[in-house]
Amino acid sequence: MTQPIADIRALDLTDPMTFVRHDPYEFWRTVREREPVYWHEGTAGQPGFWVVSGYADVQAAYNDAEALSSQRGTVLDVLLRGADSAGGKMLAVTDRPRHRELRNIMLRAFSPRVLREVATKVAERTSHLVRSVTEIGSFDFATELAEQIPMHTICDLLSIPEEDRKDLLEWNKLALSTEEPDGEQLDSVSARNEIVLYFMGLAQERRDEPGDDVISLIAGSELEGRPLTLEEIALNCYSLILGGDESSRMSAITAVLAFAQNEDKWRALQAGEVRVETAIEEVLRWSTPAMHFARTATRDLAIGGQQVRAGDIVTMWNTSANNDESVFPAPRVFDPSRHPNKHISFGHGPHYCVGAYLGRAELRGLLDALVAHVQDLELVAEPARIYSNFLFGYSSLRVRFPAR
Numbered sequence: 001m002t003q004p005i006a007d008i009r010a011l012d013l014t015d016p017m018t019f020v021r022h023d024p025y026e027f028w029r030t031v032r033e034r035e036p037v038y039w040h041e042g043t044a045g046q047p048g049f050w051v052v053s054g055y056a057d058v059q060a061a062y063n064d065a066e067a068l069s070s071q072r073g074t075v076l077d078v079l080l081r082g083a084d085s086a087g088g089k090m091l092a093v094t095d096r097p098r099h100r101e102l103r104n105i106m107l108r109a110f111s112p113r114v115l116r117e118v119a120t121k122v123a124e125r126t127s128h129l130v131r132s133v134t135e136i137g138s139f140d141f142a143t144e145l146a147e148q149i150p151m152h153t154i155c156d157l158l159s160i161p162e163e164d165r166k167d168l169l170e171w172n173k174l175a176l177s178t179e180e181p182d183g184e185q186l187d188s189v190s191a192r193n194e195i196v197l198y199f200m201g202l203a204q205e206r207r208d209e210p211g212d213d214v215i216s217l218i219a220g221s222e223l224e225g226r227p228l229t230l231e232e233i234a235l236n237c238y239s240l241i242l243g244g245d246e247s248s249r250m251s252a253i254t255a256v257l258a259f260a261q262n263e264d265k266w267r268a269l270q271a272g273e274v275r276v277e278t279a280i281e282e283v284l285r286w287s288t289p290a291m292h293f294a295r296t297a298t299r300d301l302a303i304g305g306q307q308v309r310a311g312d313i314v315t316m317w318n319t320s321a322n323n324d325e326s327v328f329p330a331p332r333v334f335d336p337s338r339h340p341n342k343h344i345s346f347g348h349g350p351h352y353c354v355g356a357y358l359g360r361a362e363l364r365g366l367l368d369a370l371v372a373h374v375q376d377l378e379l380v381a382e383p384a385r386i387y388s389n390f391l392f393g394y395s396s397l398r399v400r401f402p403a404r
Contacts, residue, residue: 005030012043013051013315014080016387019291024392025332028053028320037304040315046080049294049313050303055324055344057304058316061295062348068295068314070351071095075390076294079313090235092243092351098224099350105221105228106236106354109214110157118157119361125152126365130373134403138380141397142253150248150362154241157358159213164198171195172245195241199234207233244355247289247345248362250393253383254287255363256370257397258334260377265336270371279336280363285343286334291319291392293347318344319392375404 005011005027011018019027031038031053042048052058061068070093073084087093091102129145151169160168174191203219207230210216219233259266268274297312308314322343323331346353353359370377377399384396 008034009038009040013040014043014046014076014389016389018389019392020385020387024291024319025323028317028323029325032320032324037306039306042080047313049076049080049315050306050308052303052314052316053320053324054304055321055327058318058321059344059348061303061314061316062293062344062351064301065096065099065350067297067299067301069095069298070099070295072296074293074295074351076292076313076315077389079294079296086235089229089232090239091354092239096350101223102236103350103354105218105223108221109217110354110357114157114214115357115361118153118358119365121156122149122153122358122361122365123368125149126362127369127372130366130369130401134373134401138398138400141256141399142249142383142395145366146249146252146256146397149252149366150245151241153248153358153362154244154355157244158215158237158240159211160202168195168198168241169245171198172241192238195238196231196234199237200230203230203233203237240355243353244358246391248359250289250386250391251283251287251345251359251363252366253394253397254289255283255366256377256399257379257383257394258283258286259370260379260399262334265334266377269336269367274336276364276367276371278339278341279367280360281341281343282334282336282338283363283367284345284359285322285328285338285341287393288319288322288343288345289391289393290345290347291388291390292317293351318347370401373404374401376400376402378402 005022008027008031011022011027036054037057038051040049040051052061071087073079073087074092078084084093088098091099091106094102126149129148133139133144147169151165155165171191171194174187202215206216207219210220215233215237218228218236221228259269269279292315294313294315297308297310297314299310301308303314322328322345325331346356346359380398380400383394386393386395
């Protein structure tokens with residue numbers, strides 16, 4: 001049961017429990033109405049930061065990569081502890097001009113041939129998984145399906161051995177969130193380190209014996225006239241795993257929940273009255289798995305009429321921007337036929353997500369399989385939320401999928 005919001009400044013946006021105790025959509029509606037850009041005071045000895053909530057301001061902030069740097073970090077909890085050690089090495093936390101060269105390496109790895117092959121495997125695996133659960137009665141969609149699809153997709157892309165995938169999933173689930181209200185930050189740090197160490201070992205193997213796979217391509221590339229270090233290779237593989245698994249897993253769970261709670265929209269999708277392409281975009285907007293991204297101001301600038309100083313942390317809240325009434329009429333109505341739907345769930349500007357194609361392919365595979373094999377989406381129990389100030393989603397969703 002969420003609590004009513006009286007004072008927006010009383011809510012601590014660094015607390016993983018905040019958006020479990022409080023309705024995030026009502027909170028952000030209030031923020032956009034009262035104070036669309038405001039200063040959040042520091043807590044527990046940490047620095048304060050700017051909160052940007054309106055669609056236009058968030059989009060403009062993403063576009064201004066010169067004044068708002070990614071190199072110190074792009075996730076609030078990392079920035080509040082100092083700076084991201086991956087700065088300048090991992091694509092997401094690198095600034096231009098180095099960012100452009102590194103992004104081109106990653107985009108070469110995501111060639112149309114590779115993406116087509118992975119998308120075909122996604123569709124086949126998802127269809128098989130969905131058919132299998134129509135025979136078992138009640139089950140947890142989060143663990144039986146949503147955990148399997150995105151992790152295997154990104155592991156297929158990186159040619160990761162089957163026997164290693166379970167460990168990667170467990171580490172990844174701890175990296176940015178927890179399923180327990182009192183989860184330890186040390187667990188998150190340890191999980192991230194485990195992932196990076198794993199990929200450093202794999203990068204060395206692929207450098208010694210290159211194959212026809214994405215890690216081998218990255219390992220064989222040069223950045224600024226030199227080969228990438230093992231750490232640089234590992235950090236960029238880590239980034240792909242982190243983004244490719246967590247966000248897609250949360251989107252898939254929220255997609256099923258949204259259609260289960262809106263039977264008329266599910267029937268319209270089944271009947272072909274709603275295009276899968278538009279439904280995918282609404283699911284991405286509706287779920288908005290990455291609630292925020294952050295930047296550090298490199299110079300003084302104005303955002304939404306507020307004066308930001310050089311060195312200030314600026315947080316752009318995708319959850320709020322994707323529910324801005326000035327861009328999305330009736331934003332809390334789940335509308336799979338919504339068009340246009342210019343959500344920013346994959347970010348915007350120079351750091352637009354390189355894995356956006358795969359994210360959409362996974363949702364297409366899921367929706368196609370549900371329509372083909374499932375008659376009804378029946379909720380069996382209330383979903384369980386994850387605890388995070390970065391990711392929004394659910395750790396458990398018990399459902400029943402009677403066969404079509």
